[in-house]
Amino acid sequence: xxxxxxxxxxxxxxxxxxxxxxxxxxxxxxxxxxxxxxxxxxxxxxxxxxxxxxxxxxxxxxxxxxxxxxxxxxxxxxxxxxxxxxxxxxxxxxxxxxxxxxxxxxxxxxxxxxxxxxxxxxxxxxxxxxxx
Amino acid sequence: xxxxxxxxxxxxxxxxxxxxxxxxxxxxxxxxxxxxxxxxxxxxxxxxxxxxxxxxxxxxxxxxxxxxxxxxxxxxxxxxxxxxxxxxxxxxxxxxxxxxxxxxxxxxxxxxxxxxxxxxxxxxxxxxxxxx
DNA sequence: CTACGACTTCGAGCGCGCTCTAAGTCAACG
DNA sequence: CGTTGACTTAGAGCGCGCTCGAAGTCGTAG
Numbered sequence: 396x397x398x399x400x401x402x403x404x405x406x407x408x409x410x411x412x413x414x415x416x417x418x419x420x421x422x423x424x425x426x427x428x429x430x431x432x433x434x435x436x437x438x439x440x441x442x443x444x445x446x447x448x449x450x451x452x453x454x455x456x457x458x459x460x461x462x463x464x465x466x467x468x469x470x471x472x473x474x475x476x477x478x479x480x481x482x483x484x485x486x487x488x489x490x491x492x493x494x495x496x497x498x499x500x501x502x503x504x505x506x507x508x509x510x511x512x513x514x515x516x517x518x519x520x521x522x523x524x525x526x527x
Numbered sequence: 528x529x530x531x532x533x534x535x536x537x538x539x540x541x542x543x544x545x546x547x548x549x550x551x552x553x554x555x556x557x558x559x560x561x562x563x564x565x566x567x568x569x570x571x572x573x574x575x576x577x578x579x580x581x582x583x584x585x586x587x588x589x590x591x592x593x594x595x596x597x598x599x600x601x602x603x604x605x606x607x608x609x610x611x612x613x614x615x616x617x618x619x620x621x622x623x624x625x626x627x628x629x630x631x632x633x634x635x636x637x638x639x640x641x642x643x644x645x646x647x648x649x650x651x652x653x654x655x656x657x658x659x
Numbered sequence: 660c661t662a663c664g665a666c667t668t669c670g671a672g673c674g675c676g677c678t679c680t681a682a683g684t685c686a687a688c689g
Numbered sequence: 690c691g692t693t694g695a696c697t698t699a700g701a702g703c704g705c706g707c708t709c710g711a712a713g714t715c716g717t718a719g
Contacts, residue, residue, distance in 0.1 A: 477650030477658030
């Protein structure tokens, strides 16, 4: 029943960010001040880790820190912030879908270009191939 | 048969970047020095526009400018740079696929969270909902 | 008791990709 | 001929998201 807690180094390894970044997130208010050992050292539990991982997901999919911050503030308000959180998530869902489309269409463009390298005797010309 | 050329402003509108950015791309070597009117003003033709659009696609899908620069240099070498260009494109294809996976899995996470807002009487708790 | 190493805070610094400013030139209009 | 306005260059500045350095504290090993 002992709760497993991690040092900042371990938490960093677990979440895939650096210890510097964990402290940074805390000081800008993206994460709450975490529990401390009596030495003053941070101790991370499961909920903190899950929160960081979720933030990184949002960030990796293009959400800027300012928006994550807004979401974090709403989360701290509990039920009162539910509508706002939902709106932010819906907005981000839209943006993810947009990015998916962008990636997919560029993937196609690249596949086409690559196909040229396979099929042509001479490599495809690119804009202004001369070099002086 | 007259070639249609655009001013920097028009080219910017056409490609979706600012005139500032067009000049910036030229000075860092991402785009070749473009033709000039006798006034000294830049004149953009079709190939230049297509090149810029392609660069923006690469960039929008996560390619850093340094890599685009490497690609541009290879393109200027013509056939001699074909292998290198191909390798860069293949690498970027891999990264795009990775990003697609990341976006897709995060999209699922968000869909799940959103589903909670629809089904629960109380909104879902988030890490450390208290606000002092 | 001492030395070590992992932690702490605070603040400065950095790489990226623009973005903007200042000062000047040129062409066309009235 | 004078004004307007779109362009030119070179270089400084900026927002983002970390990243690092300095200086100090704590707790365990030898």
